[in-house]
Amino acid sequence: MAKVSSKKPRYTAPIDPMPARVDPCxxxxxxxxxxGSDWAYEVKWDGYRLAVHIEPGRVRILTRGGYDWTEGFPTIVDDARRLAVKTAILDGEAIVLNDQGRSDFGMLQRALGRFPSAVEAGAIVFYAFDLLYVDGRDLRRLPLRERRRRLEPLVAGREGAIRLSEEVQADGDEFFRVACEHGLEGIIAKHVEKPYRSGRGEWWQKITCKRRDSFxxxxxxxxxxxxxxxxxxxxARKGDDLVYVGGCGTGWSHDLSRELRNVLASIVTKTPxxxxxxxNAVxxxxxxxAEVEYRAWTDDGKLxxxxxxxxxxxEDEASVFELA
Known part of the structure; x- marks a missing residue:
């Protein structure tokens, strides 16, 4: 008579389907x-928010608004293929670092071919700060500390196009002061016990040295x-309409002023x-x-x-500032 094993059958957790897209937190x-001890801090990068989807046979790079910009980031795509995963979704920011080691949005745009440039596309680096999915498991329901624990072995210590956005356990006020002194845009605070929730919420907070939005x-x-x-x-947006919020006349070099004028001259319209x-308006x-840095709003709703x-x-409409 055959001996019956007393061991319980091994439980196999169900495999989660890989999302085609995740609305960002x-x-x-x-x-x-x-x-509080439940908060961790990171540098606020000055670049493009992206999701890197590593899928069987391909890599996709999606913008915050869901547009496929894979062709614009070939070095990130190549490096993603080298990661020790079969499938994954990485959340992070694509940036270019200047000579002072700070992220420079203007240099990033030149590397992407927005203007004539000596900045090569290979200078673009993707700093990953979250892992939403890996090898058949949806991690969004897990707390941030657990998602980071799984992210770090994948990208920590790498010097390629995909790197780890370091998390800092520190006094928030002191970290913010140092960040501003070093000319950074600001810091991000994240609650380490919260799951990943799409949309804007209090579990991720940004503190900027100056205000900055898109118009x-x-x-x-x-x-x-x-x-x-x-x-x-x-x-700015207000519902389905656009509302004039003023303008800006500084922030560009002599050469960039001419380049911007040429770009705008190509889309002139008689219908405001x-x-x-x-x-004198055209x-x-x-x-x-336009990405714009400003100090405050005037009483009549101007920058x-x-x-x-x-x-x-x-096209990435999600980034445009919306009036209440």
Missing amino acids: LATLVDKPPR VIVGFEPSTVPGHLGRLLLA AVSLRRK FTEPVLV RHASFKGIRPR
Whole structure:
């Protein structure tokens, strides 16, 4: 008579289907860092938020708004294939570091071919700060500390196009002070016990040294210097409409001023996207978005001390500032 084994059959956890896309978790802007041992901090990178999807036979790179930008990041795609995983979704930021070791959005745009450039595409680095899916397991329900525990062995210590965004256990106020002193954009605070939740919430918080948002370019004012840009005219979203919020006339070099003027001249329209009368205004199709750094809002809803930081196509609509 055959002997019956007393061992229980081995349980095999079900394999989770891999999401085609995950809406990103977005940080809420706050005035000062949260306190407590449940919070960890990271540098706030100045680049493009991306999700790297490693799938059987291919790698996809998706923007925050869900657009496929795989072709724009060949070095990240190549490096993703070398990671010791069969399938994965990495959440992070694509950046270019300048000579001071700080992320530079303008250099990133040049590396992507937005303007004539000496910055090569190979200079782009993807800093991964979260792991949402790996080898058949959806990790979004796990707390951040557990997701980070699984992320770090995959990318820590690497010097290629995919690297780890270091997490800092420190006093938030002190870390923020040091970040601003070193010319960084700010810091991100994340609650280590929370799962990954798409959309904006209090479990991720951003504290910026200066305010920075994205606005639709709806026109420009020419410079007194022929062929150059004097001022960008900007709008924010309000429901399905665009509302004029002022402009900016600083933040570009002499050469970039000319390049921007040429780009805008190619999309001039006679139909303004906003209700606005300005004597020297030249209106453009609302297809480009400006990254703008500013100090505050005026009482009449205009940007105060705005400075241009970069430009991007409007197709990634999720990044445009929305008025309440």
